[in-house]
Amino acid sequence: MALENIRLEVMKTIESKVDGFIDEYLIPVDDIWQPTDLLPNLQGEEGLEHVKQIREEAKELGYDFWVVLVADMVTEEALPTYESWLMDVEGVDQQRRADGEQNPWSKWVRHWTGEENRHGDTLNKYLYLSGRVNMREIEKTTQHLINDGFDIGTGRDPYKNFVYTSFQELATNISHKRVGQLAKKKGNKMLGKMCNIIAGDEMRHYMAYREFVKTIFEHDPSEMMLAFHDMMKKKIVMPAQFLRESGEGIAQAFENFSNAAQRLGVYTTYDYIEILKKLNAYWEIDKMRALTDEAEKARDYLMKLPDRMTRVADRIAIPKDEYQFKWVEPNGII
Ligand SMILES: [Fe+2]
Numbered sequence: 001m002a003l004e005n006i007r008l009e010v011m012k013t014i015e016s017k018v019d020g021f022i023d024e025y026l027i028p029v030d031d032i033w034q035p036t037d038l039l040p041n042l043q044g045e046e047g048l049e050h051v052k053q054i055r056e057e058a059k060e061l062g063y064d065f066w067v068v069l070v071a072d073m074v075t076e077e078a079l080p081t082y083e084s085w086l087m088d089v090e091g092v093d094q095q096r097r098a099d100g101e102q103n104p105w106s107k108w109v110r111h112w113t114g115e116e117n118r119h120g121d122t123l124n125k126y127l128y129l130s131g132r133v134n135m136r137e138i139e140k141t142t143q144h145l146i147n148d149g150f151d152i153g154t155g156r157d158p159y160k161n162f163v164y165t166s167f168q169e170l171a172t173n174i175s176h177k178r179v180g181q182l183a184k185k186k187g188n189k190m191l192g193k194m195c196n197i198i199a200g201d202e203m204r205h206y207m208a209y210r211e212f213v214k215t216i217f218e219h220d221p222s223e224m225m226l227a228f229h230d231m232m233k234k235k236i237v238m239p240a241q242f243l244r245e246s247g248e249g250i251a252q253a254f255e256n257f258s259n260a261a262q263r264l265g266v267y268t269t270y271d272y273i274e275i276l277k278k279l280n281a282y283w284e285i286d287k288m289r290a291l292t293d294e295a296e297k298a299r300d301y302l303m304k305l306p307d308r309m310t311r312v313a314d315r316i317a318i319p320k321d322e323y324q325f326k327w328v329e330p331n332g333i334i
Pocket residue numbers: 076116119172202
C-alpha cells in the first residue's frame with residue numbers, strides 16, 4: 001500500500017477518538033472566556049477609566065516588549081492561513097458526511113480555530129487601546145502575512161503537521177506566558193492576565209496535538225519517527241518567520257523580532273531545545289521498539305539533537321541593538 005494510503009488509514013482509525021479529544025482538550029463556547037471578559041467594558045461607565053488605566057500602565061513597557069507583543073498578535077491574526085492549511089491535510093475532510101455530521105478531524109480543526117481566533121482578537125483590541133503602537137502599520141503586516149501565505153514544510157502529511165502543531169503550540173504557550181510575566185512585573189495587570197490566560201489555551205492545544213502524535217506512534221511507529229525526524233532536521237519554521245513590514249521583504253522582520261524576543265528572554269533557542277526534549281520524552285522515543293533500520297537511525301538523530309543544538313546555541317551571540325520597526329514609533333519608546 002502506498003504510504004499516503006497508510007496515513008489515511010491511520011487517520012481514519014483514530015477518527016473515532018477525535019470527539020473525545022475535543023471534549024478533553026477544548027472548552028465549549030458557553031464555558032470558555034471571551035476577549036471582552038479581559039478588556040474594558042465600554043458599555044459600562046467604568047470602561048473609559050479602565051482604558052485610561054491601560055494607557056497609563058502601558059507607559060512602563062519598553063521598545064522590545066512592544067515589538068514582541070505586536071509580532072505575537074500578528075501571528076495570531078493570520079489564523080485563516082493556518083486553518084486553511086490544516087483543512088488540506090490528508091484525512092481532514094471539510095465535506096459533511098452523508099448523515100450530515102462533520103468529519104471528526106475537520107470538526108477538530110474548526111473548533112481549534114474557534115478557540116485560537118480569540119487570541120488575536122484580544123491582543124489586537126489591547127494594542128489598539130494602549131495607544132503605544134502604529135495600528136495601521138501593524139494591520140498592513142497582518143494583511144501581508146495572510147496574502148503571502150506560508151509553507152511550513154509539512155506538505156499534506158498529517159504526521160508532520162501534528163509534529164509541527166505540537167511544537168508551535170508549546171512555543172506560543174511559553175512566549176505568551178513570559179510576555180504576561182513581564183507585563184505583570186511592570187504593573188500591567190490586565191495585560192498580564194490576558195497573556196496568561198491565552199497561554200493556558202495554548203497549553204491545552206499542545207496537550208491535544210502531542211496526544212495525536214502519540215496515538216499515531218501506536219499505529220505506525222516507524223513512519224511517525226521518520227516524519228518527526230524530517231521536521232526537526234529542517235527545523236520548525238515558526239509562522240512569524242513569514243512576517244514583513246510594509247515595503248519590506250520577508251525574513252528581515254522575523255530576525256529583528258526574534259532578536260527582540262531573545263533579548264527579553266521571551267522565546268530563545270534554548271526554549272526550542274527544551275521543547276524538543278519534552279516531545280522526545282512525552283513520546284518516549286527511547287523506548288520505542290520494532291522500528292525499521294531507517295527509523296532507528298532517525299530516533300538516534302532525535303535523541304542526540306538537543307545536546308548538539310545546545311553546543312551550537314552556546315556559541316551564538318544576540319545583537320544588542322534594537323531595530324526600529326514601523327509598528328512601534330520612536331515616540332513609543334520610553
Ligand atoms: Fe494562539
